[in-house]
Amino acid sequence: PPLLLSSSSSSSSSTTRSGCLLCTSITATTLGGCLEQIESAAKQGVDVVELRLDFLSNGDARDGVSKLVEECEEKKLECIVTYRPEWEGGKYKGDDAFRVKTLAEAAQLGADFVDLEYKLGQDAIQSFKSAAGDTKCQIIVSDHNYERTPSTRDLRELVQSIKLCGADVVKIATTATCTKDAFRMLQLAKDESSSGQQTIALAMGEKGLPSRLLAPKYGAFLTFGALAAGRESAPGQPSLADMTQVYRLKTQKSDTLVFGVIGDPIKHSMSPVIHNAAFDALGVNAVYLPFLVTDIEDFMETFTEFGLSGCSITIPHKEQVAKYCTKVDKVASKIGAINTIVSSGGNGSEMILSASNTDWIAAITAIENKLGGKESLDGKQVCILGSGGTARALAFGALERGANVTIANRTVSKAETLAKELGCVAKSLSDLEADESLQGSVLINTTSVGMSPDIDRAPVTEAVVARFGLVFDAIYNPLQTSLLKMAEDNDKMVVSGVEMFIGQAAEQFKQFTGSQPPEELMREKVMERL
Numbered sequence: 001p002p003l004l005l006s007s008s009s010s011s012s013s014s015t016t017r018s019g020c021l022l023c024t025s026i027t028a029t030t031l032g033g034c035l036e037q038i039e040s041a042a043k044q045g046v047d048v049v050e051l052r053l054d055f056l057s058n059g060d061a062r063d064g065v066s067k068l069v070e071e072c073e074e075k076k077l078e079c080i081v082t083y084r085p086e087w088e089g090g091k092y093k094g095d096d097a098f099r100v101k102t103l104a105e106a107a108q109l110g111a112d113f114v115d116l117e118y119k120l121g122q123d124a125i126q127s128f129k130s131a132a133g134d135t136k137c138q139i140i141v142s143d144h145n146y147e148r149t150p151s152t153r154d155l156r157e158l159v160q161s162i163k164l165c166g167a168d169v170v171k172i173a174t175t176a177t178c179t180k181d182a183f184r185m186l187q188l189a190k191d192e193s194s195s196g197q198q199t200i201a202l203a204m205g206e207k208g209l210p211s212r213l214l215a216p217k218y219g220a221f222l223t224f225g226a227l228a229a230g231r232e233s234a235p236g237q238p239s240l241a242d243m244t245q246v247y248r249l250k251t252q253k254s255d256t257l258v259f260g261v262i263g264d265p266i267k268h269s270m271s272p273v274i275h276n277a278a279f280d281a282l283g284v285n286a287v288y289l290p291f292l293v294t295d296i297e298d299f300m301e302t303f304t305e306f307g308l309s310g311c312s313i314t315i316p317h318k319e320q321v322a323k324y325c326t327k328v329d330k331v332a333s334k335i336g337a338i339n340t341i342v343s344s345g346g347n348g349s350e351m352i353l354s355a356s357n358t359d360w361i362a363a364i365t366a367i368e369n370k371l372g373g374k375e376s377l378d379g380k381q382v383c384i385l386g387s388g389g390t391a392r393a394l395a396f397g398a399l400e401r402g403a404n405v406t407i408a409n410r411t412v413s414k415a416e417t418l419a420k421e422l423g424c425v426a427k428s429l430s431d432l433e434a435d436e437s438l439q440g441s442v443l444i445n446t447t448s449v450g451m452s453p454d455i456d457r458a459p460v461t462e463a464v465v466a467r468f469g470l471v472f473d474a475i476y477n478p479l480q481t482s483l484l485k486m487a488e489d490n491d492k493m494v495v496s497g498v499e500m501f502i503g504q505a506a507e508q509f510k511q512f513t514g515s516q517p518p519e520e521l522m523r524e525k526v527m528e529r530l
Contacts, residue, residue: 041077104128140168140169263291304351363500465492
């Protein structure tokens with residue numbers, strides 16, 4: 001169900017909520033800054049704020065908690081009061097007696113929740129309850145693991161131990177070392193929620209991002225977002241703006257389909273922006289996430305086990321995923337690189353994974369349009385920089401259109417391997433730089449050199465660029481790479497990676513949904529970000 005704002009006046013230990021709450025942490029170091037952040041949180045539509053008293057001085061924490069709780073009530077926000085000690089990853093350095101006393105006062109002042117660390121022990125937590133007295137305040141008992149995600153068995157045992165401490169809400173935060181860790185935490189939240197236990201289960205770090213973005217789908221009690229990029233209170237927190245506007249948390253349901261893009265690195269990808277916008281425009285009950293994947297086998301196991309619906313594949317996995325797929329179309333098989341997987345037929349061993357490549361036609365069409373239309377590559381000299389999956393796809397496309405292709409790569413042995421497979425010529429980058437006879441109609445960059453944030457780099461020198469009539473860069477972030485700027489400075493035709501990106505994504509969207517994509521909207525969203 002959609003996120004619901006629950007009234008603080010109805011909070012009690014027996015309250016059950018019908019939706020995942022959206023929370024942000026207030027981490028200013030002054031009371032004035034905290035009040036400003038609470039106001040900002042209210043404007044961004046959160047349901048709950050976490051007042052991180054450990055970011056304040058001890059005096060401000062003790063004397064200001066009343067004002068902060070009152071401000072939350074005025075803004076119609078529920079609040080969690082947290083006073084996290086250093087030994088649990090927080091900022092507080094004093095003794096626990098002062099800290100726990102301040103939390104008890106917060107409960108008496110009307111805080112909706114207080115967060116107590118599981119490592120305090122059951123006796124201390126029960127003593128806190130006695131000190132706080134009969135209030136509406138619910139107790140979140142939390143445990144944080146900053147190194148790994150324990151086994152599912154250990155996680156379930158931890159939940160039971162936290163319950164025995166008298167927790168109204170169980171909170172477990174681990175660190176994800178692979179994709180499956182994030183989904184195991186989501187499953188934990190789902191299982192506990194279905195049994196009536198309010199549970200927050202999050203995996204920290206970039207690999208744990210799905211546990212934050214899919215929390216509503218899996219029935220978690222609450223998920224966290226940062227007020228803005230750079231204000232994260234824990235590793236891997238997305239911004240509230242992205243959570244609500246890009247990933248549309250408030251529209252997620254238990255049957256929302258999950259798609260995504262896998263790669264390493266993946267933060268730069270704009271695929272989530274355009275696919276989610278397209279889903280929204282067409283009313284598709286789906287969400288599209290970025291997955292940082294360093295272990296492709298782990299991801300593919302997670303894909304089938306948790307019933308993902310499809311994914312886009314980028315560097316460096318395009319050549320490794322075929323063996324996990326049930327069907328690979330003829331073109332993708334010939335190219336030897338895949339950028340799209342769509343699932344059907346159920347979960348687990350019954351799932352059918354169909355693979356294809358939408359890169360080549362998108363890029364080649366964009367280049368041909370600039371040169372003058374279809375068949376304009378016939379007989380042309382094309383030099384491709386790189387030897388990975390994208391290089392394979394574009395070399396295949398250029399050869400299909402009748403071009404003469406040279407593969408140039410820093411490691412010449414990789415270029416030779418690819419050239420031998422496709423039936424073209426191989427050169428090293430140093431050969432390309434030194435031999436002025438190596439020139440032609442089209443220079444294509446498929447390497448990551450020049451991609452954000454390393455925007456000042458280029459894969460070749462200006463002398464090489466000057467030998468070609470058109471330069472295409474598969475990189476789309478930044479919009480104008482150093483390579484394309486050099487080409488423009490030399491009065492060459494240029495084609496941005498945006499054209500390829502939009503084209504391949506549009507074809508993927510068709511495969512994902514069976515519907516025609518809103519291409520102009522997708523383009524608009526990319527250009528807004530760039």
